Amino acid sequence: MSGKFTMVAAINRAIDEAMAEDDGVILLGEDVAAKQGGGVFKISSGLSEKYGTHRVRATPISEQAIMGACVGAALAGFRPIAEIMLMNFVTVAMDQIVNHAAKLRFMSGGQTNVPLVIRTTTGVGVGFGGQHSDMLEAWFAHVPGLKVVTPSNAADAQGLMRAAIACNDPVIFIENILCYGVAGDDPGPGHVVPLGQAAVAVEGSDCTIVTYGRTVLDALSVAAELKETGVSVEVVDLRTIAPYDEATVMASVRKTGRAVVLHEAVKAYGTGAEISARIHEAAFNELKAPVQRVGGAFSAVPMATALKQAWIPTKDGIKAAVHRAMDWKR
């Protein structure tokens, strides 16, 4: 990636633009206002000064209350953004998300809806250990009524955040701490990336890697390295995990005949299982090899660097999966 635009600046700009356009866009979360430093990761830096502490509300450490307040404000026609500092803390607010935000449109017969964005941060790579690192996207993808988004680069982060705020349904917006500082191209103001549209991050003809978020960077790196060995890898960045862009995924897999699904989350029962199953259901006879999956190990995320390396999907592990697909014999 060229340029010097970071994901932190991108998300900040998207929220800033949305707040400038609509008084109903409000931000609730721990430490988000200027008095508290503009958020632990500085995503909301400058916003309370600009829009006031009635719209950028630093909250007590009360995830249920934060989420419930956002659900209620959304029912009243606002477009709240809930900042849940780390994804594991979302577990404390699951009732509001799963029983209320996700279901109120359906259970009310469409009389009400919850245009809510839940911003949260996580990532295995930082070394925070078992309760600050999980990627829990599969939990939310499994719930009817929720959309799940995760950007891999700054420009997409900006565009997806604008689309998430504009969405009339609840969106879980997952950020990876390790992506915050990665510099990329500045798409300029007003950039929107529609939800539900994947991007082909690099084209190839032998094997498709379907992934999202931070592991897109690993996949791109693997694609570049394998190209040197004569294996042409196409990388599909889902951007929206649920509902995902099946058309783009299937077009790529039909072209290459092989697929690897890659995510940082625990492999077992992960989104990779769903995507793999759907590829098999739709295109079994067109596949040259079974869909391969790469994901995190089946344990809590460990703190020790040595263990973390054994836990997290590595570039070697991704290459091995591509080779398994390439070398498959019927």
Added chain:
Amino acid sequence: MDRAKLLDIYTRTMRVARADEKFRSLLMSGKMAVVYYTVRGQELVSAAAIAALDQSDYLVTTYRGQHDQIAKGVPLDLLFAEIMGKATGTCKGKGGSMHITHPATGVMVTTGVVGSGLPIANGLALASQNRGDGKVTMVCFGDGATNIGAFHEAMNMAQLWKLPVIFFCQNNRYGEHTAFADHTDVASIAARAAAYNMHSVTVDGNDAEAMYGAAKAAVDRARAGDGPTLIEAMCYRMMGHFFGADFSYMPAAHLAEMAAADPLPRLRTLMLDHQFSEAELDRIVAGIDAEVDAAAQFAFDSPLPDASEIRKDVFEEEIAA
């Protein structure tokens, strides 16, 4: 108390009571087969409190919420149809008795999860505070809900931000099958407000004048921007947890105390004391009964929802078949 407001409370109470009786009779006769949480014993507490709200004010309630919804003005025909799972119901039959929603009368959420309404009420109130629209949000819950974390998180946040919200605890002495003293060691729920620096009051919920007065004071306080109130309204759940459920676990002394406190005869006496005639009150009830019967008939005559509804209202856009 002025006679017009008293008549208003009487009418709301009897609409709740007669509709609840109709639901129970349809269940007993086998004409209707749904899970139903009867509001017998809590008709007046709800009617008198909600009479202090405007129709545009927000209400959040819980699965035992028919009294709150009817008192707030949800049309009976739509309510009966929803509870019977018909396409003409408030929620097209997708919610049922535990999830009645009717924004036109301010009923924004009915939750089946104990305590979950409180944080949501804060959000509705926050929207009103930011907009300056003068609306007040009332959230109804039982004594059992005051031991779940959401209650405490919501109370703290509401007071911190001085939200225009009323926490209306209908203390019916039982959380499911567990008596108050067996789930809570503090003598009163109102006392818990002190922990959040919040104003609170305990009131005899079956005393129409006291109940209305307490609610009106809380509404005035919220509208003036002076923040939330916790109201603890003492009342009784005069039947089991859900309709048909055994309640032999209630001690005889409690049952006797409960029968003596029945709000319906007490309200009738109050009305007569205020120079309303027997004939006048009977006429009001007859009118309500006609409306209730018509509502039930409307529900019976209504179509079932189409199977395609399963793909609608999951998201704004319909899900592919």
